[in-house]
Amino acid sequence: MSVAPPKIEIVGLAKRYDGSDPGRPDVLGRIDLTVAENEFVSLVGRSGCGKTTLLNIIAGLVAPSAGAVRVSGKPVMKPGDGKGMVFQQHALFPWLTALQNVQFGTRARPLLSQEKKREAEQLLELVGLSAYANHYPAALSGGMQQRVAIARALALDPQILLMDEPFGALDEITRIDMQHELLRVWSSRRKTIVFVTHSISEALMLSDRVVVMSAHPGAIATELRIALPRPRRPTHAEMVALHDQIWRYLN
Amino acid sequence: MTHLGIFVRRPQVQSLSFIVLLFAAWEVAADTELLRPYQFPAPSTIAAAAWETATVGFPEGVRLSTHALVTLRRVFEGFLLSTAVAIPLGLLIGWFPVLDRLTVPVITFGRSVATLSLLPLVIVWFGTGELSKVLLIAYGCFWVMLGNVIAGVKYINPVLIRAARTMETNGVELFTHVVLPAALPRIFAGARVSLGVGFMVIVGAEMIGTIRGLGALIMEARTYYRADISFVGMVALGVLGFGLAVALNWLERWLLPWNRGLEDIRR
Amino acid sequence: MRASTRWCDAALGAMGSLAVLVLWEVMARWGGADPSIFPPPSIAVVTALHHVSIEDLLANTAISLQRIVLGFALGASLGVVLAVAGGWYHLLGNLLRPVVELLRPIPPLAWIPISIVWFGLGESSKVFVIFFAAFFPVFTNTWKGMSGIDPVLLRAGQTMDVSGPSLLFRVAVPAAMPDIATGLRISWGLSFGVLVAAELIAADFGLGHMIMNARELGQVDVIILGIVIIGIVNLVTDWAIALLIRRHLGNWHPT
Numbered sequence: 001m002s003v004a005p006p007k008i009e010i011v012g013l014a015k016r017y018d019g020s021d022p023g024r025p026d027v028l029g030r031i032d033l034t035v036a037e038n039e040f041v042s043l044v045g046r047s048g049c050g051k052t053t054l055l056n057i058i059a060g061l062v063a064p065s066a067g068a069v070r071v072s073g074k075p076v077m078k079p080g081d082g083k084g085m086v087f088q089q090h091a092l093f094p095w096l097t098a099l100q101n102v103q104f105g106t107r108a109r110p111l112l113s114q115e116k117k118r119e120a121e122q123l124l125e126l127v128g129l130s131a132y133a134n135h136y137p138a139a140l141s142g143g144m145q146q147r148v149a150i151a152r153a154l155a156l157d158p159q160i161l162l163m164d165e166p167f168g169a170l171d172e173i174t175r176i177d178m179q180h181e182l183l184r185v186w187s188s189r190r191k192t193i194v195f196v197t198h199s200i201s202e203a204l205m206l207s208d209r210v211v212v213m214s215a216h217p218g219a220i221a222t223e224l225r226i227a228l229p230r231p232r233r234p235t236h237a238e239m240v241a242l243h244d245q246i247w248r249y250l251n
Numbered sequence: 252m253t254h255l256g257i258f259v260r261r262p263q264v265q266s267l268s269f270i271v272l273l274f275a276a277w278e279v280a281a282d283t284e285l286l287r288p289y290q291f292p293a294p295s296t297i298a299a300a301a302w303e304t305a306t307v308g309f310p311e312g313v314r315l316s317t318h319a320l321v322t323l324r325r326v327f328e329g330f331l332l333s334t335a336v337a338i339p340l341g342l343l344i345g346w347f348p349v350l351d352r353l354t355v356p357v358i359t360f361g362r363s364v365a366t367l368s369l370l371p372l373v374i375v376w377f378g379t380g381e382l383s384k385v386l387l388i389a390y391g392c393f394w395v396m397l398g399n400v401i402a403g404v405k406y407i408n409p410v411l412i413r414a415a416r417t418m419e420t421n422g423v424e425l426f427t428h429v430v431l432p433a434a435l436p437r438i439f440a441g442a443r444v445s446l447g448v449g450f451m452v453i454v455g456a457e458m459i460g461t462i463r464g465l466g467a468l469i470m471e472a473r474t475y476y477r478a479d480i481s482f483v484g485m486v487a488l489g490v491l492g493f494g495l496a497v498a499l500n501w502l503e504r505w506l507l508p509w510n511r512g513l514e515d516i517r518r
Numbered sequence: 519m520r521a522s523t524r525w526c527d528a529a530l531g532a533m534g535s536l537a538v539l540v541l542w543e544v545m546a547r548w549g550g551a552d553p554s555i556f557p558p559p560s561i562a563v564v565t566a567l568h569h570v571s572i573e574d575l576l577a578n579t580a581i582s583l584q585r586i587v588l589g590f591a592l593g594a595s596l597g598v599v600l601a602v603a604g605g606w607y608h609l610l611g612n613l614l615r616p617v618v619e620l621l622r623p624i625p626p627l628a629w630i631p632i633s634i635v636w637f638g639l640g641e642s643s644k645v646f647v648i649f650f651a652a653f654f655p656v657f658t659n660t661w662k663g664m665s666g667i668d669p670v671l672l673r674a675g676q677t678m679d680v681s682g683p684s685l686l687f688r689v690a691v692p693a694a695m696p697d698i699a700t701g702l703r704i705s706w707g708l709s710f711g712v713l714v715a716a717e718l719i720a721a722d723f724g725l726g727h728m729i730m731n732a733r734e735l736g737q738v739d740v741i742i743l744g745i746v747i748i749g750i751v752n753l754v755t756d757w758a759i760a761l762l763i764r765r766h767l768g769n770w771h772p773t
Binding site for chain 3: 262265266267269270273289290349352353354355356357359360363364365366367368369370371372374375376450451454455458459465466469470472473478481482484485486488489490491492493496
Binding site: 059061078079080081083084085087089091093094095104105107108136138139152153156 | 668670671673674676677678679680681689692693695767769770771
């Protein structure tokens with residue numbers, strides 16, 4: 001049986017702080033990680049464990065001090081190029097409507113402009129915001145803004161989707177709604193996802209695999225595969241056990 | 252990267268060397284008559300003229316310091332006059348919404364009137380003496396100050412008022428102990444802009460009908476074909492303006508130490 | 519806001535303005551001052567129109583506006599271009615910023631005599647002074663806008679394959695627009711004041727000159743008319759700009 005090549009390959013990655021004393025532990029010590037195609041992987045850890053830095057390095061926004069990242073076999077040199085990203089602050093352009101924001105994501109794609117518009121409309125419908133296509137981001141709630149942000153990232157037709165605590169700024173109820181939304185969208189448009197969060201329960205709800213990171217220097221403490229079918233109930237015995245396990249790793 | 256490379260990349264070095272370069276180029280261009288010396292005196296000529304106005308004076312006997320002090324005095328007198336009226340008036344208008352609504356059109360129009368357009372009127376009514384200039388500056392400063400005082404009171408965080416009321420602070424006490432301090436940053440910002448406006452107005456006002464003051468200096472110098480002295484006046488104004496801004500910064504930091512971090516107050 | 523409250527506010531406003539006019543009228547009529555020096559509003563406008571025709575008024579207004587528009591267009595465009603370029607390309611910014619900061623404390627009106635030395639007494643000298651006045655607020659505010667761009671917007675753009683000049687024009691500049699707009703508005707108001715002063719001091723046409731001329735002829739009513747017209751034009755143009763800004767940028771911020 002042949003094994004499909006990994007979508008994301010991280011080998012020997014390290015990141016040092018810029019221009020500081022050599023005694024200080026690195027932002028990221030040696031990191032080795034692979035992510036399979038269409039796999040949903042979460043990075044969980046305390047503040048300072050380097051999970052956001054790792055995500056930024058995969059995205060190509062930050063250069064590593066050592067090691068390499070490959071996406072679909074190609075080394076990562078710069079941002080863009082099929083590496084879609086969703087940020088904690090929605091990062092929607094306030095001067096564009098929801099539809100225009102999503103359409104912006106289709107810029108680099110080899111489509112005709114009507115096709116780009118239709119794609120944007122379809123994505124907005126996917127996230128349930130067709131009625132708000134002509135609204136400006138300022139008129140939308142936090143949850144709605146993030147949904148548009150997700151639609152925009154999908155509009156790139158990306159190779160991978162990187163999400164940096166996308167629901168961190170939302171209230172708890174909206175957050176849980178958004179987790180369900182994300183799963184629903186993901187079932188419709190499968191992508192390889194790397195998801196950063198500091199919420200253990202969120203990671204357990206969403207991922208195929210949870211990567212637990214430790215700090216000073218940032219490193220992978222352990223990886224846990226979650227084989228439970230979705231949607232998952234947080235009160236399920238195995239979920240609770242996994243939660244405990246991860247909690248112990250983090251302390 | 253070599254040490255020299257790092258040094259050259261520092262922004263201050265780049266800025267400084269560029270300015271020095273510009274001055275040097277200016278000097279050369281003026282000396283070689285690439286720029287007409289009458290229109291564009293060399294920096295060295297201007298420096299000499301500065302010495303001249305500082306010592307001998309222009310017109311003879313009226314030194315640079317005198318001009319500067321006269322200008323400053325007029326600005327401050329106008330500013331203080333306007334503040335004396337604007338603060339009490341603004342506090343009242345800001346506090347009582349009825350007054351606010353009554354005065355909105357008047358204030359809106361009043362501040363739209365170009366201050367210097369009043370110069371001829373003020374001359375007709377009050378002559379060409381000091382009073383006219385002070386009144387003109389007061390007019391210009393007044394509207395800015397008034398607007399800011401009103402805004403300072405109107406847009407106080409209502410939570411502060413409510414909190415004070417729960418602590419049994421009412422009426423005049425509420426006003427002096429809560430409203431006034433809360434409005435102070437905005438009022439101070441108004442004072443700064445106001446002073447800046449006064450500064451601008453006086454320069455124009457001094458160009459008509461007076462020979463003392465920096466604006467007058469700049470104007471008179473031109474009449475006598477002393478462009479270099481005009482430049483001296485301009486530089487003096489610039490230095491004065493800069494000095495005022497710095498002084499106000501210190502004053503604000505001293506008077507309102509809790510205001511750190513509130514730099515931009517949007518209108 | 520309910521319609522009745524709005525009517526109430528308008529009525530109060532009208533009352534306030536009326537009160538001022540009435541006060542003026544009363545003081546002028548029964549204050550004992552010479553009516554040729556302190557005319558009541560009821561008479562002032564009428565007599566002013568005896569001394570200066572409507573055509574003259576319109577012509578002067580047109581000339582003044584022309585000067586402002588030209589000076590403003592030049593100064594504002596240069597201000598935006600230099601501040602955008604300087605804000606984006608650090609080397610350029612390091613060179614430009616100190617030069618601008620050195621020149622900024624000099625009040626625009628102080629440039630009038632030198633402007634006359636350089637350009638003579640014609641149109642160019644006035645336009646130059648206005649150009650100078652218009653430049654600085656636009657530059658400063660645009661610079662502020664460029665420095666204040668939320669970095670997450672730039673990062674988002676980068677993840678969507680936008681880089682270099684494209685990133686500057688499609689993301690950075692739009693993000694800086696609110697500050698640029700503020701700068702433009704302030705700059706316009708400033709240009710107005712500067713133009714009037716410049717025309718008072720050294721010009722042969724325009725509203726400022728008209729007022730100064732009227733002073734020499736002792737026509738206080740014309741002076742007052744001129745002042746009022748300038749005030750109204752200033753107000754109307756400022757409203758127009760504010761309206762434009764609200765319409766195009768109003769959607770950006772949560773209401």
